[in-house]
Amino acid sequence: xxxxxxxxxxxxxxxxxxxxxxxxxEGKIKAIADKIVDYPASATIFKGExxxxxxxxxxxxxxxxxxGNEGRESLxxxxxxxxxxxxxxxxxxxxxxxxxxxxxxxxxxxxxxxxLNSPNLVSPQIRFWGSATExxxxxQMSELGAMKSEVIGFYDSYGLASLNLFKQVLEYLHPxxxxxxxxxxxxxxxNAGVVREGLDSIRYGMVGYPGFAEAAMIAAVIEIVAAIPTxxxxxxxxxxxxxxxxxxxxxxxxxxxxxxxxxxxxxxxxAIASYDPNLRLHPPIGxxxxxxxxITGVKQGxxxxxxxxxxxxxxxxxxxxxxxxxxxxxxxxxxxPLLWQKFVSTGTWSALELWxxxxxxxxxxxxxxxxxxxxxLATDLILFAPDAVWVANSQCLxxxxxxxxxxxxxxxxQVIKTWISC
Numbered sequence: 001x002x003x004x005x006x007x008x009x010x011x012x013x014x015x016x017x018x019x020x021x022x023x024x025x026e027g028k029i030k031a032i033a034d035k036i037v038d039y040p041a042s043a044t045i046f047k048g049e050x051x052x053x054x055x056x057x058x059x060x061x062x063x064x065x066x067x068g069n070e071g072r073e074s075l076x077x078x079x080x081x082x083x084x085x086x087x088x089x090x091x092x093x094x095x096x097x098x099x100x101x102x103x104x105x106x107x108x109x110x111x112x113x114x115x116l117n118s119p120n121l122v123s124p125q126i127r128f129w130g131s132a133t134e135x136x137x138x139x140q141m142s143e144l145g146a147m148k149s150e151v152i153g154f155y156d157s158y159g160l161a162s163l164n165l166f167k168q169v170l171e172y173l174h175p176x177x178x179x180x181x182x183x184x185x186x187x188x189x190x191n192a193g194v195v196r197e198g199l200d201s202i203r204y205g206m207v208g209y210p211g212f213a214e215a216a217m218i219a220a221v222i223e224i225v226a227a228i229p230t231x232x233x234x235x236x237x238x239x240x241x242x243x244x245x246x247x248x249x250x251x252x253x254x255x256x257x258x259x260x261x262x263x264x265x266x267x268x269x270x271a272i273a274s275y276d277p278n279l280r281l282h283p284p285i286g287x288x289x290x291x292x293x294x295i296t297g298v299k300q301g302x303x304x305x306x307x308x309x310x311x312x313x314x315x316x317x318x319x320x321x322x323x324x325x326x327x328x329x330x331x332x333x334x335x336x337p338l339l340w341q342k343f344v345s346t347g348t349w350s351a352l353e354l355w356x357x358x359x360x361x362x363x364x365x366x367x368x369x370x371x372x373x374x375x376x377l378a379t380d381l382i383l384f385a386p387d388a389v390w391v392a393n394s395q396c397l398x399x400x401x402x403x404x405x406x407x408x409x410x411x412x413x414q415v416i417k418t419w420i421s422c
Contacts, residue, residue, distance in 0.1 A: 001025050002417075003039050004383070007048030011055055012356040013370035022053060027419045029375055046417075050387050054355055055371040056088025056380025056420065057336065058362035060259055061129065061155070061181065061235065062310035063328065067109075068097025073312035073401050075126075078332070079116055080398035081310070082124045085333040086415040088380035090124050091366070094131035094155050101131035101142035106150055122418045127366075129155035129181060132169045139165055144172055152366050153179030153233070159187035163220055170230040179367060181233040182221060185283040189213035194323045196238075196284045200269040206323050209284045215241040222249045225256055233365055234258040237303060238283040240293035247302045257365040259305040260294045262335045266342055267291070277318050277325035278405040298357050299349055305362040308335050312401030330401050333392075337413025338406070340386050378421035388414035 004022040009032075011017075021036040022029060023043070031039075059082065065072040082090045092109075094100035100109065106128060113126040130151040134142045139162065144154065154173065158166045166182065173180055193209025195201040201208035218234060222245060225232050237243065237260045246258045263281055268291040272279055279285060286294070297303035311328030318325055336358065343349040360370035371379045390396050392406045 001040060001043045002046060003036065003043040004046045004048045004051065004053055007046070007051050007053045007383075009053050009373055010351050010355050011373040012352050012360040013055065013372045015352065016373065017350070017352050019048075021048075024381070024419065027421060028378055029373065032373075032375065046383070050385065051416075052351070052384040052386060053373070054086075054382055054384060055359045055373060056382055056418070057086045057358045058089045058366075059087050059091060059310070059332065060233070060305055060307045060362050060365060061091045061093050062308055062332065063312075064092045064096055065312050066096070072314055072317075073399050075112060076116055077399045078310070078312075079123050079126065081330070081332040083122050083418055084398045084415060086336050086382040086384060086418065087308070087332055088124050088382070088418065088420050090126055090332070091152055092126060092128050094129050099131050099135050100128055101134045103143055103146040103150075106130060106147050110150060122420055124420065127152045129153055132156040132180065133165065141165075141169060141172060144169075148176055148178055153181055155181040155183070157183040157186045158217075160217070160220070161188060163224065166221070167224050167228065170224065170228040170232070174228055174230045177231055179231045179233055179365070181235055183235045184214055184217035184221065185236060185238075187213055187217055189216060194280060194284060195272055196269045196286050196290070198269070198287055200272060200287065204272055204275070211239040211241060211286070211290070214239050214283060215245060218242050218245045222254065222256065225249070225254050226252070229255050231255045231257070231367070235307065236261055236264070236283055236309065237294065237297075238264050238286045238290060240286070240290050243293045243297040243302055247297075250302065257304045258302070259307040259362075259365070260298070260303050261307050261309045262331055262339055263309075263329060265291065265294055265298065265306065266338060272322070275322045276405050277320060277322050278329050278403050280322055280325040280327050281329070282327035295343070295348065299353055301356075301361070304357075304365050306335070306339070306357045307362075308332050312399055313403045315402065318403040329404050330397075330399055331404070333398055334404060334406060334411065336384065336415065337386070337411050340413050345386070380421055381419040382415050383417040384413065385416050386413045388412070388416065390414055
């Protein structure tokens with residue numbers, strides 16, 4: 001039982017941003033008032049000054065190293081990192097080893113996540129994306145029907161040469177209206193680029209990744225969705241032109257949602273002058289114009305959600321020249337405080353706008369009802385201290401992986417308690 005006194009409540013589903021006292025009993029809110037004076041003596045009291053009570057965060061997609069690469073990070077480590085970062089639901093992509101392309105692999109993973117729960121540990125809900133295709137040559141659709149009741153949707157990457165297969169998948173999923181999440185950065189126009197093509201790629205002497213590679217794929221996907229209106233989620237949008245195309249598609253009323261990653265919001269290609277391999281992402285970090293368009297797109301809701309795209313690597317894997325480094329970073333424990341400091345503390349976004357992009361709108365992308373802070377309603381909640389300071393080192397990070405540009409740096413902002421309803 002906890003009494004939060006004069007805590008700042010942020011609930012994007014109801015547009016609430018206010019100060020109040022909140023009494024929580026066994027994970028349910030029993031009272032919300034300007035001041036609560038009648039409460040049990042056994043209640044743990046939190047002085048709410050500079051504390052935020054918000055709905056739980058939802059990560060649309062991240063990568064699990066288990067099964068297949070447990071030496072990087074176990075599923076338990078990922079769960080711990082998510083809980084420490086305020087994420088109460090995490091979507092796991094189907095690129096595990098073996099791939100989640102059949103009901104047997106899916107059932108084994110679902111069973112494993114159930115065994116992660118324990119009375120003494122707050123465990124986020126782990127949900128899985130099923131692979132839309134099998135790892136065969138030539139590629140073919142996986143067991144979509146056998147998996148659809150256990151997954152949050154289906155995921156795959158497509159290039160220009162495989163768009164006909166994408167069309168077939170949409171046709172198959174259309175009667176169920178299952179969400180299809182699509183990664184567009186692996187295609188024939190990308191030219192094995194590792195840095196956004198332009199002045200920066202020339203300056204750094206690395207192969208450029210043209211922005212039109214992404215834009216061309218988004219345009220093609222939009223036309224297919226217009227003909228076959230199955231819900232599609234476009235992942236990892238990284239270009240200004242991509243934002244413009246998605247805005248136009250939404251104006252046309254297409255069943256399309258989109259996300260960018262937190263790293264594409266916080267960095268642009270100028271930072272690659274450091275050659276830090278932890279800035280190696282796929283797709284590459286955009287230029288300043290791309291970054292600005294993404295920030296505005298999130299604020300306006302054109303980009304529905306911020307994804308974490310957490311991906312662990314060992315020290316040895318990531319400590320290589322920039323162009324040879326595998327793309328990806330960890331982020332579940334770091335994203336909320338760093339996004340808060342960058343955008344809310346500076347007044348670029350309101351607190352509600354950040355919470356919409358991390359909590360309510362990701363749920364909508366998954367066709368789930370948004371969480372709400374209300375009396376006697378079982379919901380996921382987090383208590384966030386935006387001024388708390390900690391160090392992103394091996395003692396504080398819940399994941400054994402340290403592939404982040406913020407390793408050994410001071411971080412301002414920390415989740416200090418989580419309540420999960422399931």
